[in-house]
Amino acid sequence: MPHKLTPFDRIRIERLVWTLDQRLYDLPRSSRIAKRREVRANLLEAAADHGTGEALRRIGSSGALAREYLGAEYGDRPHHSWIAAAYFAASVPLLLNYVLSEAANAYGNGLAAAHGTGIFTWSGVSYLQSPLTYTVDPSGVSHTGGAWTPVVYVVLLAGTIACGRLWRLLPRPTRGRQTAAV
Numbered sequence: 001m002p003h004k005l006t007p008f009d010r011i012r013i014e015r016l017v018w019t020l021d022q023r024l025y026d027l028p029r030s031s032r033i034a035k036r037r038e039v040r041a042n043l044l045e046a047a048a049d050h051g052t053g054e055a056l057r058r059i060g061s062s063g064a065l066a067r068e069y070l071g072a073e074y075g076d077r078p079h080h081s082w083i084a085a086a087y088f089a090a091s092v093p094l095l096l097n098y099v100l101s102e103a104a105n106a107y108g109n110g111l112a113a114a115h116g117t118g119i120f121t122w123s124g125v126s127y128l129q130s131p132l133t134y135t136v137d138p139s140g141v142s143h144t145g146g147a148w149t150p151v152v153y154v155v156l157l158a159g160t161i162a163c164g165r166l167w168r169l170l171p172r173p174t175r176g177r178q179t180a181a182v
Helices: 007-023 029-050 052-059 062-074 082-115 150-164
Strands: 118-122 132-137 140-145
Touching: 007 029, 007 052, 007 062, 029 052, 029 062, 082 118, 082 132, 082 140, 082 150
Parallel strands: none
Antiparallel strands: 118 132, 132 140
């Protein structure tokens, strides 16, 4: 018996398709779009035949379906994640800049409170930033320096690769040579 789809049924189907799409962001764009269209078409057809509730129950959760699609695309082994790499690469510099600027401002405020005027040098946070030079005068405190050291760039690159598991993008070496059958 065919079921008539209501707008609410379509919203329920689109919700599952949208959450599936969000979980498939590690797939290439064209592959993700194809899977999204395929799932939507299958759900609409199944909903018309058996009802939306039954169709959604039979397909399962979007998380399980996404794991199956990702497993089919990349195999069962863990795969790389561009999203995780981007989050790490974007959030660590923001956090590091915040922490280093707060440390520099605190040191400058301490100099102004304790010494009054003069030129002072602070070595900065070890291994993370270059030395800072403070000029303290009655008009305020200013500082120069405090750039990231090469260690920060190495840690940022290594952390991005590690968080995103980007080494998994490298082709796997094959064992032995395969000969073509004649």
